Structures are given as structure tokens and as C-alpha cells.
Amino acid sequence: MLAANYTSLTIDQIRVGDELPPLLHEVTTTSIVLGALASRDWRPMHHDRDFAQQRNGTRDIFMNTPNQAAWLERFITDWAGPKARIGRYKFRMGDSICPGDTMVLSGRVDGTETDAQGCCWVNLSILLSVDAEVKTRFTARVALPAHVDDNPWARQGDGWQP
Amino acid sequence: MSLEEDFTIGLHEAQSWLDKNRHEVVGEFDVERGYLWTACAAVQNGNPLYWDEQVAAQLTGGPTAPLTLLSAWFRPHYWMPGRDTIPLPWQTHFDLKEILSLPEAVATDSEVVFGAPVRPGDRIRCTETLRSLSEVKTTKLGKGRFWVIDAVCRNQHDVWVGTETMTGFGYRSYRTA
Numbered sequence: 001m002l003a004a005n006y007t008s009l010t011i012d013q014i015r016v017g018d019e020l021p022p023l024l025h026e027v028t029t030t031s032i033v034l035g036a037l038a039s040r041d042w043r044p045m046h047h048d049r050d051f052a053q054q055r056n057g058t059r060d061i062f063m064n065t066p067n068q069a070a071w072l073e074r075f076i077t078d079w080a081g082p083k084a085r086i087g088r089y090k091f092r093m094g095d096s097i098c099p100g101d102t103m104v105l106s107g108r109v110d111g112t113e114t115d116a117q118g119c120c121w122v123n124l125s126i127l128l129s130v131d132a133e134v135k136t137r138f139t140a141r142v143a144l145p146a147h148v149d150d151n152p153w154a155r156q157g158d159g160w161q162p
Numbered sequence: 163m164s165l166e167e168d169f170t171i172g173l174h175e176a177q178s179w180l181d182k183n184r185h186e187v188v189g190e191f192d193v194e195r196g197y198l199w200t201a202c203a204a205v206q207n208g209n210p211l212y213w214d215e216q217v218a219a220q221l222t223g224g225p226t227a228p229l230t231l232l233s234a235w236f237r238p239h240y241w242m243p244g245r246d247t248i249p250l251p252w253q254t255h256f257d258l259k260e261i262l263s264l265p266e267a268v269a270t271d272s273e274v275v276f277g278a279p280v281r282p283g284d285r286i287r288c289t290e291t292l293r294s295l296s297e298v299k300t301t302k303l304g305k306g307r308f309w310v311i312d313a314v315c316r317n318q319h320d321v322w323v324g325t326e327t328m329t330g331f332g333y334r335s336y337r338t339a
Contacts, residue, residue: 005210005214005216005217006210006214006217025206031204034203034204035204035205038197038200038201038203038204038231038234039201039204039231039233039234039237040233040234040237040251041237041251042240042248055266056266056268057303057335065269065272065328066230066231066233066234067204067205069230069272069274070201070204070205070207070228070230070231071205072230073205073207073228073229073230074205074206074207074209077207077209077211078208078209082209082210082211082217082221083221085229085276086229086230086276087275087276088273088274088275088276089230089273089274090271090272090273090274091271091272091273092270092271093269093270093271093272151221153221153222153279156278160277160278162275162276162277
């Protein structure tokens with residue numbers, strides 16, 4: 001098989017304190033509705049402004065949880081490449097993301113480790129902010145290749161301990 | 163105490179749900195590739211793992227779904243013939259709203275752990291379990307309770323593909339309380 005054309009970070013290229021390249025997105029009604037429907041979330045607060053304002057008390061429709069997660073996934077793999085395999089992520093939403101917001105994802109490497117199965121991990125802290133106000137705080141544990149011939153996606157069963 | 167101030171409504175029954183499997187949700191369709199691209203397009207995710215056949219073949223042995231799309235595979239259709247009501251994802255979340263008489267609810271925290279990749283053709287099923295229910299709390303949205311629900315997801319081969327843990331806050335908002 002020919003070598004596929006991509007680049008992906010290996011764990012030796014990562015240092016604690018490294019900053020991930022920020023990702024900026026102008027949030028629109030379309031992007032919120034598209035994200036909600038792509039994740040099969042039909043609830044009206046993600047597409048009906050009147051409902052969101054009157055029932056949820058928010059300023060507009062707001063980004064649903066799986067869509068925020070999808071932005072997180074993109075942010076991580078934009079940086080680390082296709083070999084990066086997310087093992088787990090956690091996040092807390094403090095406030096809503098609404099149309100008209102300019103959201104910025106920023107992140108930092110908190111640590112690296114190699115588990116008993118030899119899988120290399122990077123631990124990330126990631127913030128989603130609007131106008132410098134943090135709206136959502138994420139942490140993520142992401143498997144990265146130990147070297148160019150390693151592939152975290154090949155791990156399964158007991159070899160995958162996220 | 164007025165009804166609006168009584169936060170013990172349904173509490174005993176809700177507590178009886180703790181740590182018991184409450185709902186099993188089986189995906190209503192096989193994982194399909196068009197959805198993968200729609201999901202990537204929604205966040206402009208250009209990861210070649212999802213767009214380049216050669217990369218997918220080399221790294222994951224063929225196409226896989228974006229990991230964070232996991233919950234989509236067990237969310238019910240908005241409508242289908244013969245169905246009178248719209249089933250709700252995270253049914254336990256909505257059951258808690260109803261039994262505790264908390265008209266509004268939002269998801270506040272989410273944690274997901276990923277197992278085997280989900281692939282086109284898979285059929286995902288999930289089992290929900292209520293893990294915790296808080297004391298009455300007051301937030302800027304209103305007054306109510308937090309709860310934590312696990313959804314353990316497996317594919318048609320009974321292989322674990324992920325566990326999603328959702329923290330919800332059910333509340334009476336100040337404008338309606």
C-alpha cells in the first residue's frame with residue numbers, strides 16, 4: 001500500500017506547557033442548527049429562538065453539547081493529526097454559545113505519560129471562550145504515536161486503556 | 163409550603179432509580195457514512211481520517227465515525243409512522259424532570275470515554291443508569307437538582323464503543339417559579 005499523505009505528531013514532539021494553535025469561529029444560527037441536526041438533536045432550544053428565550057431564559061438558540069464536543073475533536077486533531085486518538089474528554093459548560101458570538105478554542109499540554117500497555121498519552125486543558133470570557137472548560141486525554149510507525153488506532157481490548 | 167417551593171416531590175422514587183439500569187436505547191438505523199461527512203462539515207473538520215480513503219484504510223482499517231458523534235447513533239428519529247410521541251434521548255434525564263416536577267433542565271457537564279471505533283454498518287445500543295442525585299441547589303438559571311447519568315454503549319457484536327456520562331440540572335426558573 002502506498003503511504004497515505006498526512007502528518008501527525010508523535011509524543012516526543014510534545015512538551016508540557018505547549019500551546020495548541022487557537023481555533024476561531026464566528027458562530028451563526030446556521031452553524032448552531034447544522035451542528036444540532038448533524039448530532040440528531042431535535043430539541044427546540046437549538047433551532048427555535050422564541051423557545052430558547054422564553055423557556056430556557058437564554059439570549060438566543062445555543063450550541064448543543066455534542067456540537068461543542070465536535071468542535072473539541074476538530075481542535076485536537078487539527079493540531080495532532082489523524083493518528084491522534086481521543087481516549088476521553090470531560091467538559092463543563094458555564095454559559096451558552098449563541099449566534100453572533102466569536103468563539104475561540106485555546107489549549108495547553110498539561111502532561112504526558114506512557115501507560116502499562118505502552119500507549120503514549122497527552123493530557124490537555126482546553127478553553128472555549130467568547131470575548132475572553134470562558135464559556136466551557138475541557139480536559140482531554142489523547143493517545144499519540146510513540147514514533148512514526150506507531151498507530152494508537154491499532155490498539156484494542158486490553159491494549160486500549162483510556 | 164407552596165407547590166412551587168416543594169422540592170421533595172417524587173424524590174423517594176427518583177432515589178430508587180440509583181445504580182439500576184433504567185433504559186436501553188437501541189439505535190434506529192445503522193451507522194451511515196453520509197452522516198459522518200455531515201457531522202464533519204458542521205464543524206469544518208478536515209481530518210483526513212474521515213475524508214481520505216487511503217488514510218482511513220491505513221490507520222483504522224476503513225471508515226470510522228468521528229468519536230464525538232457517538233450519541234447520534236442512539237438518538238431516535240424525530241418522527242416515524244405509527245409513533246405518537248417523540249422519544250427522547252437521555253430518557254432518564256427527562257424522567258427525572260417529570261417525576262421531580264422540574265419543568266426545565268440543561269446539561270452542564272459531559273464526560274465520554276471511547277472504546278472501539280464506530281464504523282458504518284454498526285448498530286449502537288446504550289444502557290442508561292442514574293448514578294447520583296444532588297441536594298437542592300440554586301444557580302443563576304433557577305432552583306433545582308443536579309443528576310449524573312451514565313450511558314454505556316455497545317455495538318451489534320457487544321463490543322464496548324464508549325460510555326457517556328451526563329450531568330444535568332433540572333430546575334424551576336425564576337420567571338416561572
